[in-house]
Amino acid sequence: MSGVSQGPGASRDRFLLLAGALLPLAAGLVLLAIGWPREAGWAFTLGTAPVLAVLLLDIAHALKEGRFGLDVLAALSMATALAFGEPLAGNVVALMYAGGQQLERFAEGRARREMTALVARAPRSALRREGDALVEVEADALLPGDTVLVRHGDTIPADGRLRAGTALIDQSSLTGEAEPVRCAAGTDVPSGAINVGGAFELRVERPAAESTYAAIVRLVEAAAGSRAPIARLADRYALGFLAVSLALAIGAAVLSGDPRRALAVLVVATPCPLILAVPVALMAGLSRAAKRGVLVKSGGALEKLARVGALVIDKTGTLTHGRAQVAEIRPAPGFTCDEVLCLAASLDQASGHVVAAALVEASRVRGLVLSPPADVEEEGGIGIRGIVGGRNVVVGGSGFVAARAAGDPAALRAGLPAGSAVVAVAADGRLAGVIALADGPRQDAPAMLAALRAGGVRHIALASGDRAEAVEHVARVLGLDAWDGELQPGDKVGCVLSARARMVADEGARAADSGMVMMVGDGVNDAPALAAADLGVAMGARGAAASAEVADVVLLVDRLDRLAEAMAIARRALAIARQSVFWGIGLSIAGMGAAALGYLEPVQGALLQEAIDVAVILNALRVLVPGRGEGAPA
The missing domain is CATH 3.40.50.1000 (HAD superfamily/HAD-like)
Known part of the structure; x- marks a missing residue:
């Protein structure tokens, strides 16, 4: 059941193949019931031949690419059934094979649900403001600086910044967070989120092709086409399993003198648990991780x-x-904490340094009124000086300020928080104080x-x-x-x-x-x-x-705890995959033994194998249900 081509056309072709096996089987059973066994045999053969032909083409294609799969056992079962005059058994195997492919597609589709949903929600168009008019354009045509209107229910088409007012956006498709997020004017808004509030205008910051959501879609598509090392178990053991199956089938036929026992062994031998369970479990694991905001790029x-x-x-x-915050302010005699911060922040409005931005932000949080700086001179990464409100202000490292003002910044540094960065501030040639900044855990x-x-x-x-x-x-x-x-x-x-x-x-x-x-x-x-x-x-x-x-892994949400959840999901997915393989193969081997001893007819063996297939796939889909340590459904 490996080597199935994907895509809508392939899905339609495989459905027709399933119908081509099912309808002749139904017709043959009707013919048997009314006493026409010969015509029934023709119907069963008609239901087997197309599936066998398609399977042989798949095997030939795989061999050209240097791959050898266990589908050869299904081909042997159908060919042997026709050769031994057991067309009913051959038709049942053909139906089980074609049905197994549909079952695999259904299971993988269910397992991929969260990942494919990300791709399906990709924005296709946007309302761009052009003068006083709104023009609908392709999302890929958006450029930095464009203004777009995002209506209620729209998917945000590109990374941008909220121009005015507030916005309520649903980021669950990106982060797994169920609660909508309220954004204020000037807030960065990611593409792929959904507007669940009133309409708002967004200034595009990055082209749609370079946006957050476009990157996620590319990663999802790469993940969906990958195979993990454990998923290659079928390829790794194909020759060995085939040899064991053939040896058991031939041995059963020779020792019993009944060639039908060989056929019964072969129809049970197709190791669908090995082929189906692993990719379904791993794809379910990728989907579960994506639902929790962790995009794992591959099964490996x-x-x-x-x-x-x-x-x-x-x-x-x-x-x-990732950003420094003011931890403590120590003013020199004659200055207050707010005065020291206001002087430093006013001057640092002219600087692009990350520490300067932190001081300006802290002053705004405290509600301080900043003065515009003038005659500014900055030595990159060392310090800055200029005029603030008519006063000569110097801000920078202790050495930089001590060389330009009276007072010892080191005297104020004792006992400041460990690991903090210290900025000294001077005004009119005198030390005003020191400010400790820290980027805490x-x-x-x-x-x-x-x-x-x-x-x-x-x-x-x-x-x-x-x-x-x-x-x-x-x-x-x-x-x-x-x-x-x-x-x-x-x-x-x-x-x-x-x-x-x-x-x-x-x-x-x-x-x-x-x-x-x-x-x-x-x-x-x-x-x-x-x-x-x-x-x-x-x-x-x-x-x-x-x-x-x-x-190899991208955290779509800025939360470190999701990484531990993803590890728990991965461990459970692999455990369930191995469990499905071992139990499925164990049951198949037991069935082969029963068939070799004459306890299973070929048709019964085919039905037993399909029951095993369904059981292991349902077991593999358990990965979609949250396990211990994986977090609740988002």
Whole structure:
């Protein structure tokens, strides 16, 4: 039942094949009932021949591509049935084969539901504002700077920014979050979300082809066409299973003197559990993970996700929020906290540095009124000076400010939060105070790391390009096993290799089965390490494109706890796949034994095999039902 071509045309052809096996079988049974056995035999042969012909063509095509599948057993069963004068058995096998293909397509369609739903919801058109008019255009035609109107119920066609007012959007198709999100003016809005509130205008920030949703669709399509190593079990054992089946069939016929026993063995031998159960279970696992906001690109990545033993993780934007926040302000005598922050933020309005943005944001949160800066001079990454409200203001590192104003910033730094960055502020040649900024751990980081450890991750290392003291502080707070700071992109690759060497040193041969090294990051500088790891995980589809492209897994929602859920889904999917294979093959072997001993007729054997097929597929579909540790349905 492998090697089935896909697509709408293939689906129609296979349905016609099923009808071509079913209708002659029904006609033959009617002819038997009215006492016309010879005509019934012709009808059964007519129902077998087309399926056998199509199957032989599929086998020939597979052999040309260097693949050998177990469908050859089904072909042997049908050909042997016709040769031994058992057309009814041949027709039943043909019906079971054609029906099995339809069953496989149904099961995979059910398993792919969440993934295919993502693709089906891809926006096709948009209402673009052109002057005073609204013109419907193809979504692919949208360019940065365009303004589009998003109506109630519309899918947002491209990544953009809300121009005015508020918007209520449903991001469940992207993140698995059931509750709609309310966005304010100026908020970035991802493509693929659905407007569940009033109409709003969006300023396009990226072309539709480069949008979040377009990237997700590309990743989904790649995942749907992949095969995991475990899914190749049928190919790996095809020759051996075929040899055993033929030996048992021939042996049964020779020892009993009844060639019909060989036919009975062959019709039970087709290992559909091996062919069907694994891809259905893995596709169901990919679908379950997608529903929880974790896009696993391939079945192979899902299998690796189940065997992660070590984690190397980036700090900024991954374990932390990725933006500095004011942790503490210490004013010098004669100044207040608000005054120090207002002076620094007013001057930093002229700077594009991330620390400057953090100070400006903090001042706005406090409701401070900022003055426009003038005569600004900035030394990139060191400090800035200028005129604010008629006062000469200097903001920067302690050394930069101490060289330009009286007072010792070091005297105010004692006891500031560990790992924080300190900005000194001076006004009119005198130290005004210092401001400590910190990028602290995300609130969900401790719980996520605990869940990963509970799921089998035994070594967690932090690798960051940030300051060494800040990295050490975060690592110690979260109880990590190792850490390195001030790293270049190439240095992070070294951290991945070190983690892999540690797993091998600690566990030896076991590391091959449960010692996969996973790297989690979100920036361009993480891309080399993501590629070097056994499994790369990119944080957020809106992160750096380079990271999402090389990663094996993309977190569509900015929540680290979903990664632990995805690991639980992967482990359960593989366990159910193996369970289906072992039980299915075990039942098939038992049936072959019964057929060899004469307890099963060929027709009974074919019916038994189909019952086994249905059982293992239903078992594989259990992956779609949330298991322990996977989270509730979104």
